[in-house]
Amino acid sequence: MNKAIITVVGQDTVGIIARVCTYLSEHKANVLDISQTIIDGFFNMMMIVDYASSDKEFGDIVADLEGLGDEIGVRIRCQREEIFTGMHRV
């Protein structure tokens, strides 16, 4: 399993999760968990995905999701999970 964390930050709008999930399903990345909250007035969504079987290179997924975020008007980041587990888990 290769886990990545996708975060969406910005103004809440209809269909953000749907569009991200559509992209992920088209490219065979499996969504393991989704959570969302409001931090400092901004919509924050986090997805944990497994990209081990994806038909795309990880770097392309990062770039595609960033482009999708630009289209919707939110910030979408996709990062490998280890930077978060490294920092927050001993």
Added chain:
Amino acid sequence: MLNIMEVHETNQMIEQEKLDVRTITMGISLLDCVSDDLATLRTNIYQKITTYAKNLVSTGEAIERDYGIPIVNKRITVTPISLIGASACNDVDDYVKIAQTLDKVAAEVGVNFIGGYSALVSKSMTPTERLLIESLPTALSVTERVCASVNVGSTKTGIDMDAVALMGRMVLEVSKATADTDSSGNSKLVVFCNAPDDNPFMAGGFHGVTEGDAVINVGVSGPGVVRTALEAARGKDFGVLCETIKRTAFKITRVGQLVAQEASKRLGVPFGIIDLSLAPTPAVGDSVGEVLEEIGLEQVGAPGTTAALALLNDQVKKGGIMASSYVGGLSGAFIPVSEDQNMIDAAASGCLTIEKLEAMTCVCSVGLDMIAIPGKTSAATIAGIIADESAIGMINQKTTAVRVIPVIGKDVGDMAEFGGLLGRAPIMPVNQKSCEAFINRGGRIPAPIHSFKN
């Protein structure tokens, strides 16, 4: 499983508080390049560095993209060139040609600095080490990316005062040779006492002779992250303050450790060390001075500054040590005046003086760093500053360094502009009394006693 607040905290550090990995530095040994023919030596150096480092920059960029963490610099250090060139160099120009080879290879592999145009002369100089030192004014003015360092003393050997006197003259000559860019050649020249073999930061990095054939060292940073964390500790006692710094340093260092391991794996080069340093940049919010002010000083340089820096430095190490398998390099807080907006302001207002900075270097990781002084300062006075700083390092068994920049044509009240990460600096006043007779004695200061520590 990770929660959204943890993920938000990490990304907040990166996006708002300027958390970054300051440098991935590949150390490369050039010992097997040695030849008594200069052309062969230069070819060997070129081939060895391009072979090892050809994927350094692209690998660094791939890691940046995968983890979403900026890696500001990708750099190379090499074995001190005074050793590598010893059998092939007969004059100053021969050494300059090696510097030009290093500059060319650095440009080709895409790194912004290559360190190791160095001589280690803590006890005494060989004729070729003297040649390398005398080549510095030309080498640093005809190259763009080459960084030089000279180690003039150590706790075990004492201080080579002949080298100190020579460096006083050379610093001034480098200033003259690069006068058209505010004497910026000296931003690429560090004079050390107790120089570490595995420092990934520039300008003082070189690949020590005790190192392997190649190694990956990583320097982390993050003064902005520490400052933001300390906002929550305002008004609290020192226990809370220190705990906050320690926790933050731990988190920062874990990112460095991850990047170092990943770079090592992808490049097929062993992981060396993490350098736990808070390294500022001239950007607002990326300042060690600001951290000290957040601890409770009206401005850096006020009474209490040395104590605040001492605790900051110590807590950064305590937090970082557990986060990494191997810690080395300089590890602590850097206080380069021109690269830190709050230091620049404090120096310009007169609150921060060279004498206070000297006291601060007793408890921080490096020394008098990126300090602009009047261009009319004498070589003997510069040598005196180097000797003072070396003595602090020698007696206290720590690394100290001097990177002062006598700015030709400028005096107290003027600003020197170095550009980019090197920043800008107000010309600071230097004590006008002479130390010429002291410097002109020649010889060496003996190694200090290792007991009776008072």
